Amino acid sequence: MSHIALEKFERGQMRTDQVPQFRAGDTVRVNFRVREGDRERIQAFEGVCTRRNGGGVGETVTVRKISSGIGVERTFFLHSPLVESIALKRRGHVRRARLYYLRDRFGKKARVKGSKKFLTEKQMEAMVSGEEIPEPTPEEIEELETAAGEDLEEEAVASEASSEPAEEKEEAKKED
DSSP: OOHHHHHHHHHHHSOSSOOOOOOTTOEEEEEEEEEETTEEEEEEEEEEEEEEEOOGGGOEEEEEEEETTEEEEEEEETTOTTEEEEEEEEOBOOSOSOOGGGGGOOGGGGOOOBOSOOOOHHHHHHHHHTOOOOOOOHHHHHHHHHHHHHHHHHHHHHHHHHHHHHHHHHHHHHHO
8 A cells, every 4th residue: 555545544534523732731621432331421531631642543642630549541542433522621831741750749749730821712712623823802811810810819718718727726736
């Protein structure tokens, strides 16, 4: 079989729907078909993409999640007919293409920092469909910044509330 014919065959086997642009560190949800006996259902697997490997029909993505305190990694073929859909949930900021170091970490240490770039709904839709990503308007930027500021304020209030009893315990120990 010639090289050109092989490439043409592989293009025919690739997904026709758009796979969102994501990379290692991003949180993705992979919906895939699971066959149990004569029944078939769709199961979601959401976690951090630890690597993308290969290209073309054989391209794979490895996703890692923590389930009941145990790390679970699963590798999916991007163009497999068993993969129903892939959705980008959150952008992550990492400086590696392979995140194997996450295997040794647990709890808060295993988290991936979020990207400092916030995306609007229009930008997310454009990214998923593979179109050119539009620049946000000043109103959209202001809306995203206020939403992010509210989230940060809520986290700060929650951390202050959880740290007060610990401080009281420390003072009680010092008095004893």
